[in-house]
Amino acid sequence: MAQEVGYTTMESPIGPLLLASTEEGLCYIDFANEEEGLPRLVRWCKKTLLGVTPEKNEAINEQAKLQLEQYFAGERTEFDVPTVLYGTPFQKTVWTELTNIPYGETRSYKDIAIAIGAAKAVRAIGGANNRNPIPVIIPCHRVVGSNGALVGYGGGLSIKEFLLSHEEGPLFAHATSNQAVR
CATH class of the missing domain: 3.30.160 (Double Stranded RNA Binding Domain)
Structure with a gap:
């Protein structure tokens, strides 16, 4: 079917x-x-x-x-909408790991590589991030360069900057005290 x-x-x-x-x-x-x-x-x-x-x-x-x-609207910090991922096994592993980055936090490409047990695959992590079919919900915007620089984003760096800034707004203060709506 x-x-x-x-x-x-x-x-x-x-x-x-x-x-x-x-x-x-x-x-x-x-x-x-x-x-x-x-x-x-x-x-x-x-x-x-x-x-x-x-x-x-x-x-x-x-x-x-x-x-x-x-x-x-600042009323949700986690998504629980059902998703279905279409990609290679490696891409799916990366995308799944991205969902573990907490709201309001960032990780480097190297952090993601280490987390999935592929420490030398930093460039491949970037490639998988670039092919993320469900941005925002799979938070590839939370991945930054190892020096903290905003690098690469399919929607453009201005959107990445907006999303990261949005997550550091008033709701983020509540999220760190476990009072955020989930």
């Missing part, structure tokens, strides 16, 4: 987002409106899901959209 992919768009403080989900969960986020992002989603689906054509579907993305709205 062919996998179905439903997509929708939403507005956010970092601009429009295109979300796509299967029945299993959220599988794709693009920093784009429908006009700009849909062709990329179609290409991603053809490559990743063997030719599936995405269809507009608000309902299948409702939970992801709500959780992202809560995150941007």
Whole structure:
């Protein structure tokens, strides 16, 4: 049976987002409106899901959209929306490790490499980060250079800077005292 992919768009403080989900969960986020992002989603689906054509579907993305709205409103520090990852085993390992970086904190590419037992794979960590299909929810924005510099981000460094700054805002003070909404 062919996998179905439903997509929708939403507005956010970092601009429009295109979300796509299967029945299993959220599988794709693009920093784009429908006009700009849909062709990329179609290409991603053809490559990743063997030719599936995405269809507009608000309902299948409702939970992801709500959780992202809560995150941007400062009401959520962790996501629990179901996700489904399409990538190599190495990429999936990296993306899973990224979800262990706490809200309001950062890790270096080297930290991630060490955490997954591949200390010499720093460049490969960067490559996997760059191919993260679910940015924000899989927080690749929390990965920085070993000197703390903001390096590389698929949505652009200004979005990475916004997300990190957002996580250091008023809610972060509550998160460190375990009073944050999760």
